[in-house]
Amino acid sequence: MIVPISPSSPFARERFIAELAVQRASILTKRLLPSSPFDAATTVGTNGITSSNGPATTTTAGGATAPRPNHLDSSHLHNGYNYARKNSQMSKSDASPVTAGDFAAQALLISAVHGAFPDDGFVGEEDANALRRDPELARQVWEFVTSTHLDDAASDALLATPATIEDMFDVIDLGGKGRGGPTGRFWALDPIDGTAAFIKGQQYAMSLALIDGGREVVGVLGCPNLRLLDDDDLLGDGDDASSGGGRTPVEETSVDEYGMGLMLSAVRGQGTIFRRMGRGELLDARRIEKVPHPAAVRAKQLLNQQDNGHLSVPAPAAVELRNLHFIDSSVSTATLSEKTRQLAEACGAPYPGTEVYSSHMRYAALVLGGREHVQVRVPKTRDAAWCIWDHAGSQLIYTESGGGRVTDLLGKDIDFGSGRELTRNWGLITADYTVHGKIFELVTDMLKADAAAAQ
Structure with missing residues (x-):
């Protein structure tokens, strides 16, 4: 249309x-x-x-x-x-x-x-x-x-x-x-x-x-x-x-x-x-528009509940971990693709999925792919700060295309007001909102295990 x-x-x-x-x-x-x-x-x-x-x-x-x-x-x-x-x-x-x-x-x-x-x-x-x-x-x-x-x-x-x-x-x-x-x-x-x-x-x-x-x-x-x-x-x-x-x-x-x-x-x-x-x-x-944005779904549900006394707008089907398709760049010098592979194995999903070098083209792959397309980026160092221009705009395009959510590895929204670098964020989880929370839990467990092993 x-x-x-x-x-x-x-x-x-x-x-x-x-x-x-x-x-x-x-x-x-x-x-x-x-x-x-x-x-x-x-x-x-x-x-x-x-x-x-x-x-x-x-x-x-x-x-x-x-x-x-x-x-x-x-x-x-x-x-x-x-x-x-x-x-x-x-x-x-x-x-x-x-x-x-x-x-x-x-x-x-x-x-x-x-x-x-x-x-x-x-x-x-x-x-x-x-x-x-x-x-x-x-x-x-x-x-x-x-x-x-x-x-x-x-x-x-x-x-x-x-x-x-x-x-x-x-x-x-x-x-x-x-x-x-x-x-x-x-x-x-x-x-x-x-x-x-x-x-x-x-x-x-x-x-x-x-x-x-x-x-x-x-x-x-x-x-x-x-x-x-x-x-x-x-x-x-x-x-x-x-x-x-x-x-x-x-x-x-x-x-x-x-x-x-x-x-x-x-x-x-x-x-x-x-x-x-x-x-x-x-x-x-x-x-x-892959699916209605979750905020729009909730608004319609609330409206219909007030009018009809029941919910008539079904939420989208949840994405299953085993069906995830990972967007990554194994040649990147900034992130640990081995951690993405480890996460995919924990999900029971295949790896590699789609390999693309450009940061913004990876977002394009997420937008143009199915809801099961995800991107998880683990920086090589704890003090890594990514440049704003590698992410700004494409994250909005992704979230506006459907029910996607973007956070860092700590679960925080990306802060584009921190200057030239995203110094208030670390890493990236980009996934459909029905599976984002599960991925966040798996990543958190993986990072805790790494920290314990390093002691």
């Missing part, structure tokens, strides 16, 4: 600008992939599916065609990509790679949102120090930023772009030097989450989240490489979560080579929607 988005609903403009900004930045990243399809003649239809053998035109919603804007040629793009890759590891303290795409995407995202909401703050992964030290890299990033546009002129006109290279540095620094905090509004963003996978042409994501008073209120997640054959294929076999066997369309190497992938978005209290991404105006959106 196509979902109409009312322009008068709360945070409607914030969501709209954020979605356009993510789509524009996604176009940039697709052009920078090692085997970019957008250097050849391609067409994008109204469903976002791209054909590689058509003329270099864009099909609009009304069926008309228009020439594509000029793009950088393949050699220019890939030279810049390879240059950034070769010189990529100088600006991240955790030794993970950063490319020219990370800088350019952050500049595009922040400039778009800052132009529309100039009083809002930002917290982003990158700052511009490396660009100021490296004029050649700065020039490549500037060319990527200024050459990336939406094909729809009206949509593109809504998104600001840095006017000069110095403006680009300043815009990037709005995120890289932003602090966040418990009061006011700020946007948390990850321009390319999973850069190591992005370099390989695998799954990566782009996240943009509005935090207000320490809580997520808007979340937009772009998944430019996510390949879906059909919109009806999204929710897998998760409708009957008690029977297990659900599947997720997220696979590391199942890549949308000729299209623009998928976008997920949510506003607090308004549910989660998805749409295919294109290269112009936003395409039609559809709602994801």
